[in-house]
Structures are given as C-alpha cells and as structure tokens.
Amino acid sequence: MKGLAPLFLGIFGTFVFSWVGLTVIPNWQIGHLNPQSDEEGTDTYPQPQSGMVERGARVYAANGCIYCHSQQVRADYAANDIERKWGERRSAPRDYIFDRPVFLGKMRMGQDLANIGARTPKEEENPPPTGAATPAASPAQGGTPAASPSPAQQTSSPPPTGSPQAPAGSPSASPGSPAPKAPAAQPPKVPLASPSPSAIANASPAASPNPAATAPWPVQTAGAPPMYSAAWQHVHLYSPRSINVDSNMPSYRFLYKKRRVVGERSADALELTGSDAPREGWEVVPSFDAKCLVAYLMSLNQSHPLKEVRSPGATPGASPVAASPAPAK
Numbered sequence: 001m002k003g004l005a006p007l008f009l010g011i012f013g014t015f016v017f018s019w020v021g022l023t024v025i026p027n028w029q030i031g032h033l034n035p036q037s038d039e040e041g042t043d044t045y046p047q048p049q050s051g052m053v054e055r056g057a058r059v060y061a062a063n064g065c066i067y068c069h070s071q072q073v074r075a076d077y078a079a080n081d082i083e084r085k086w087g088e089r090r091s092a093p094r095d096y097i098f099d100r101p102v103f104l105g106k107m108r109m110g111q112d113l114a115n116i117g118a119r120t121p122k123e124e125e126n127p128p129p130t131g132a133a134t135p136a137a138s139p140a141q142g143g144t145p146a147a148s149p150s151p152a153q154q155t156s157s158p159p160p161t162g163s164p165q166a167p168a169g170s171p172s173a174s175p176g177s178p179a180p181k182a183p184a185a186q187p188p189k190v191p192l193a194s195p196s197p198s199a200i201a202n203a204s205p206a207a208s209p210n211p212a213a214t215a216p217w218p219v220q221t222a223g224a225p226p227m228y229s230a231a232w233q234h235v236h237l238y239s240p241r242s243i244n245v246d247s248n249m250p251s252y253r254f255l256y257k258k259r260r261v262v263g264e265r266s267a268d269a270l271e272l273t274g275s276d277a278p279r280e281g282w283e284v285v286p287s288f289d290a291k292c293l294v295a296y297l298m299s300l301n302q303s304h305p306l307k308e309v310r311s312p313g314a315t316p317g318a319s320p321v322a323a324s325p326a327p328a329k
Contacts, residue, residue, distance in 0.1 A: 045304040050295070065103075067109075071112065259282065
C-alpha cells in the first residue's frame with residue numbers, strides 16, 4: 001500500500017508530461033501561425049480557398065483518397081521526396097493553416113499530392129492539337145516536324161541547287177526546252193536558310209524535343225488532354241488505366257454522368273478514347289462533386305517559398321513549374 005501512491009503519481013506524471021510535450025507546446029509554437037506576406041503585403045501565402053475547393057476536400061475524404069495518397073513532402077535528409085520531384089522543398093506547418101482537416105496521410109500507394117496543382121499547365125503554354133499543321137511554318141521559322149520536313153527528310157533529298165533540273169533553265173540548255181522556264185528555275189535556290197547537312201549532323205541531341213528523357217513525371221499519353229490539366233484529371237478519375245495501364249487506382253465513374261448529346265457537345269464532356277469512349281450521340285460529363293474534387297486537386301500547391309524552409313538546390317522564389325519543363329499535357 002505504501003508504494004501505490006508513488007506508482008499512481010508516476011503513471012499520471014508520464015501522461016501529463018507526454019501531453020504537454022506533444023500537444024501543448026507544439027500548439028503554442030505553431031498553433032497560431034499567420035500567412036506569410038512580403039513587405040508590401042501583396043504576396044500572401046497561403047490564402048483561403050473557395051467553396052468548391054472546400055467541398056472537393058470533403059469529396060476527397062469521403063472517397064478514401066487519403067488511404068493511398070499523402071500530402072506532405074519530407075525533408076531531403078529523411079526521404080527522397082524532393083528527388084522524386086514531388087516538391088522543391090519540404091512541407092511546413094504554415095502550408096496547412098487553412099486546411100480543416102489536414103490530409104497528411106501515411107500511405108503512398110500513389111504519388112504524393114502536396115504539389116499536384118503546381119504541375120497544372122498554363123493556358124498559354126498548351127501546345128496546339130497534334131496533327132494541326134501550320135502552313136506558314138518552316139524550319140527557318142522554328143516549325144515543328146509535323147508542319148515542316150524533318151532534318152532527316154531534308155537531307156535525304158538533294159538540295160535544289162544541285163538537282164539535275166537546275167541546268168534545264170540555264171543558257172546552255174537544249175534549244176528544245178521552252179524559254180519561259182528559265183526564270184522558274186531560279187526560285188528553288190532561295191531556301192538557303194534551311195539547316196545545312198553539316199549543321200544537322202552537328203546538332204545536339206538535346207535540341208530535339210524528347211519529354212520522355214527530361215520529364216520528371218510520366219510522359220504524355222497519346223490522345224489524352226494536356227497532362228495535369230482539369231480535363232486530364234477528369235479522364236484520370238474516370239479511367240485511370242487509360243492514363244497508366246499499370247495503375248491500381250480505382251475508377252470513380254459514379255462521379256460522372258453519361259447522357260445523350262442534345263444540340264452541341266458539352267464543353268465539359270470528357271475526352272475519352274478506345275473502349276472508354278461513349279457511343280455515337282452520347283457523352284460523359286462530370287458531376288458537381290467531380291468538378292469540386294478536381295478543383296481541390298488543382299489547388300494543392302506548396303511551391304511558394306517560405307522563410308522558415310530552405311529549398312535545397314533551388315534559388316529563392318523558384319517554383320517546380322518554373323524550374324522544370326512544362327508538361328505536354
């Protein structure tokens with residue numbers, strides 16, 4: 001009986017000490033953080049989100065997305081999250097001051113989503129649709145291979161100046177050749193601005209666009225919308241394996257509606273291909289919950305520099321979008 005009181009006090013003291021150290025002190029230190037802003041008060045981070053984003057967070061939680069995705073980029077000394085291009089810096093408490101609740105997560109069957117919104121391509125950076133050749137494009141003007149002959153095609157045929165047809169219009173041509181063709185033989189000599197064979201041979205391999213070699217994320221899927229755009233997010237939610245055949249993410253088709261096309265096709269209709277494409281006269285459109293969920297995903301962006309966090313290998317103010325090539329999404 002004499003040792004019962006010290007035992008009770010020891011157990012009680014252990015719980016009190018743990019509660020103070022794990023709850024009271026951290027809440028006193030970071031429980032009342034305010035958004036960071038510059039001296040002018042114009043660059044404020046983070047900021048409260050819209051109502052659609054808040055509803056999208058509830059849809060995110062209701063569908064169990066937190067069980068497979070986390071929203072915390074760990075420091076470079078603790079994990080390789082930054083090396084995986086999941087963020088340019090580690091996550092900090094200030095990133096979550098407007099999140100209720102905070103979806104830190106602990107499972108990573110899928111990639112971390114803390115900066116998934118930072119990969120959204122800007123509208124002005126979207127490439128033109130594939131196959132839409134520009135008639136005025138040329139190699140001298142920086143035209144794409146789809147709009148102009150590739151260097152391999154240019155070198156496979158002899159240059160105009162050395163072609164056998166060039167002497168046909170010269171003064172030494174046979175009397176039987178018509179005289180009006182002489183001026184027409186001169187214009188082919190003008191395209192001297194095209195890359196010479198020596199310049200093509202010495203061209204650096206990095207000059208040719210090869211997203212598979214440089215992109216830190218999956219390569220753009222043929223026929224899919226621009227990667228990480230709102231349209232891409234909808235297609236990924238509706239049919240994950242149309243984006244990645246090895247994906248084990250479940251399909252959230254119940255968030256979408258299949259309906260007949262009345263008049264013109266809806267601007268929100270999903271760009272589906274293959275077996276996922278609806279039959280003629282039908283379309284698949286997102287519900288309001290699906291739009292809110294995509295709005296929430298596109299709002300996840302912790303790329304803003306913080307004073308209390310050092311960004312390893314990046315200059316102050318740099319963001320993942322600026323430090324990496326724009327995805328061809």
